Structure formats: C-alpha cells, structure tokens
Amino acid sequence: MLDQIIAHIKAKRELQHLDDSFVEELVQKQLQSNKKLREKINVSESFEKLKKSKVYDQLVKDIRAKLREIYGVFILDDFEKLFEEYKQRKVKIRHLLEAHQSTKERFMYYPRAYPRIFNITGNPKIIMDLACGMNPLSYSFLGCHPEYIAVDIAQKDIDIIAEFFKLYKVKATTIAADLTHFNEWIDLLPKADVCFLFKTLDTLEAQQRHISKKLIPRLFEKVKWVVVSFSKKSIGGKKNLRASARSWFEKWIEKERYNSESFEVFNELFYVIRT
Numbered sequence: 001m002l003d004q005i006i007a008h009i010k011a012k013r014e015l016q017h018l019d020d021s022f023v024e025e026l027v028q029k030q031l032q033s034n035k036k037l038r039e040k041i042n043v044s045e046s047f048e049k050l051k052k053s054k055v056y057d058q059l060v061k062d063i064r065a066k067l068r069e070i071y072g073v074f075i076l077d078d079f080e081k082l083f084e085e086y087k088q089r090k091v092k093i094r095h096l097l098e099a100h101q102s103t104k105e106r107f108m109y110y111p112r113a114y115p116r117i118f119n120i121t122g123n124p125k126i127i128m129d130l131a132c133g134m135n136p137l138s139y140s141f142l143g144c145h146p147e148y149i150a151v152d153i154a155q156k157d158i159d160i161i162a163e164f165f166k167l168y169k170v171k172a173t174t175i176a177a178d179l180t181h182f183n184e185w186i187d188l189l190p191k192a193d194v195c196f197l198f199k200t201l202d203t204l205e206a207q208q209r210h211i212s213k214k215l216i217p218r219l220f221e222k223v224k225w226v227v228v229s230f231s232k233k234s235i236g237g238k239k240n241l242r243a244s245a246r247s248w249f250e251k252w253i254e255k256e257r258y259n260s261e262s263f264e265v266f267n268e269l270f271y272v273i274r275t
C-alpha cells in the first residue's frame with residue numbers, strides 16, 4: 001500500500017520530479033508519529049477504502065504541503081519536453097529558468113547577483129552548487145567559465161543538468177544525493193572555490209533541525225567560500241518572510257567568527273562567508 005500512497009501524493013504535476021524514496025521518508029516519519037493513521041492503514045482492506053478516510057486525506061495534504069516547501073515548485077507540466085525544445089532551439093534559456101520558482105524569481109537579477117558575489121570571492125575556477133534545483137542552467141550569466149559540481153535530491157533534474165553541461169561541453173560533476181545524509185558522500189566531492197547554498201537552508205532545517213551548523217563547517221574543508229541565500233518572500237511571493245526566520249543564521253555566523261558580507265538583490269538576501 002505504501003507504493004500506492006506515494007504515487008497518490010506525487011500525482012501533482014509540480015511534485016512529479018521527486019524521487020519516491022524522498023517521499024517515502026516523509027510518509028514514514030508521519031506514520032511513526034501518528035498512531036491513528038497507522039491503525040487506519042492496518043484495518044483498511046484496500047487502498048480505495050483508505051483513500052476515503054479523513055486521516056488519510058490529512059496525510060496527503062500535509063505531505064504535499066511539506067514537499068512544496070522543501071522542493072520548491074515547478075511551474076510547468078512537462079520540463080523534459082521544454083528541455084527538448086530548448087535543444088532544438090525552439091525556446092530560450094529564459095523559458096527553462098522560468099519553469100522553476102526559485103530561478104524564475106532570480107532570472108532578471110542574475111546579471112546583478114553573480115558580479116556582486118564574484119567581486120567578493122574572485123572569479124571561481126570550480127563552483128559547487130548544493131540543492132541546486134535548476135540554478136546551474138544560469139551558467140551563461142556567471143560571467144566566467146568554471147567547472148561545475150551540481151547536487152540535488154531530484155534525480156530527474158540532475159539528469160537534465162548533466163545533459164545541459166554536456167551540450168555546452170562544460171566540465172561538470174552532477175550528483176543526485178540527499179543533503180540530510182551529507183556525511184555519507186561529502187568526502188567524495190571534488191574541492192571547489194565557491195559553494196552555492198541558494199534558498200536552501202530553510203528547506204534543510206525543515207527536514208533536520210540544526211543541519212546547517214553541521215554542514216557548513218564540513219563544506220569549509222572543501223571550499224573557500226560559501227554563499228548562502230534566503231528568500232524574503234514565501235513561495236508564490238504572497239508572504240513576507242520575517243527577518244527573525246533568518247536571525248538564527250546571522251547569530252550563528254557571528255558566533256563561529258566567520259567573515260561575512262551580505263547584500264540584497266530584489267527579494268533575495270545573500271551572505272558570502274569564509275572562515
């Protein structure tokens with residue numbers, strides 16, 4: 001029945017790129033903490049019967065809401081099709097970047113954001129982009145030609161990014177991996193000059209509290225600079241996210257005595273930090 005639950009949860013266009021194992025982990029967590037739900041699943045003779053129950057309905061709503069928060073949202077139905085059209089030069093890179101919420105919000109501002117980052121760090125020879133989403137597709141806005149290491153949990157997205165880099169003959173390492181288990185694979189990554197963690201820490205903290213405080217020190221064993229960004233608006237841009245939601249991060253970098261410079265571009269707040 002678990003397979004059916006996962007398939008049902010994913011039956012929304014914006015969630016289709018997610019790996020089953022990732023959805024399963026959230027379902028399992030919910031099952032552990034919700035006795036009523038466990039009992040309902042045990043007594044339901046079929047998935048169809050389970051689907052009619054209130055407790056199941058709530059599970060689907062909760063997990064989908066969490067996935068949208070964690071994953072961000074694809075705006076288009078069929079990203080693979082769009083990518084094929086891009087390869088045939090029927091659509092432009094803008095259309096690809098505008099198909100994902102984070103890169104859509106940033107699209108107009110890449111020409112301002114990247115020079116500000118690299119004014120501080122210098123032009124990188126190697127960039128590591130963690131929980132990258134579709135951000136690696138902004139490569140032409142970088143203003144330099146670094147090697148690229150792209151990591152995200154969604155295998156299908158990573159496949160597209162790998163193809164994109166192959167198309168442009170950019171030396172790249174593309175990996176589908178879960179950052180909440182970074183200890184298992186971080187040593188295998190090549191070293192880099194700059195690591196992007198764009199609009200990612202809130203997402204990771206929602207999955208595992210205080211993970212950023214373990215991840216960032218480990219990253220400094222691999223990279224010189226870490227660039228963290230936070231959105232000042234919620235997904236969809238309706239809500240202003242309170243400054244207090246980010247103040248933990250500011251306090252923490254101060255406590256760790258990291259050197260940090262911050263700036264804002266449109267609704268995104270960037271911190272460029274080093275040890």
Ligand SMILES: C[S@@+](CC[C@H](N)C(=O)[O-])C[C@H]1O[C@@H](n2cnc3c(N)ncnc32)[C@H](O)[C@@H]1O
Nearest residue numbers: 071072102131132133135153178179180198199
């Ligand atoms: C809000 S989007 C930001 C994407 C990109 N960094 C940007 O700003 O354009 C969050 C990204 O984090 C990825 N993500 C969420 N949880 C993750 C995890 N545990 N491990 C790796 N990637 C994860 C999602 O797949 C999604 O691409």
